[in-house]
Amino acid sequence: xxxxxxxxxxxxYISFLYxxxxxxxxxxxxxxxxxxxxxxxxxxxxGHKIKLALPKGMExxxxxxxxxxxxxxxxxxxHPKDCPFEWEAYEGVDREIAIAALKxxxxxxxxxxx
Numbered sequence: 300x301x302x303x304x305x306x307x308x309x310x311x312y313i314s315f316l317y318x319x320x321x322x323x324x325x326x327x328x329x330x331x332x333x334x335x336x337x338x339x340x341x342x343x344x345x346g347h348k349i350k351l352a353l354p355k356g357m358e359x360x361x362x363x364x365x366x367x368x369x370x371x372x373x374x375x376x377x378h379p380k381d382c383p384f385e386w387e388a389y390e391g392v393d394r395e396i397a398i399a400a401l402k403x404x405x406x407x408x409x410x411x412x413x
Contacts, residue, residue, distance in 0.1 A: 309350040314349055314403055327372070329370045331353075349400065
């Protein structure tokens with residue numbers, strides 16, 4: 300039996316900032332949604348288009364009933380746009396993917412203490 304390896308083709312994703320209220324204030328996530336999925340519905344995703352080669356099955360969360368990949372969360376106080384250097388990648392998200400999703404926004408990941 301021969302195993303065939305296929306490369307993952309890059310797809311266009313929209314990197315968007317999802318801001319929401321919590322009991323302690325405003326929080327935010329940088330999320331990715333496939334452009335083809337975003338264009339198929341009634342909701343409008345405003346963000347930056349980026350091309351990434353990601354495996355299927357990473358879309359474990361939902362925003363506006365669309366499957367998304369939550370990439371990084373804001374760990375600072377105040378509005379997420381005011382804390383561009385205080386973002387932390389979510390567990391299971393590769394650091395390089397998080398950097399690629401944050402870069403168009405001018406946001407940077409905090410250094411992990413692992």
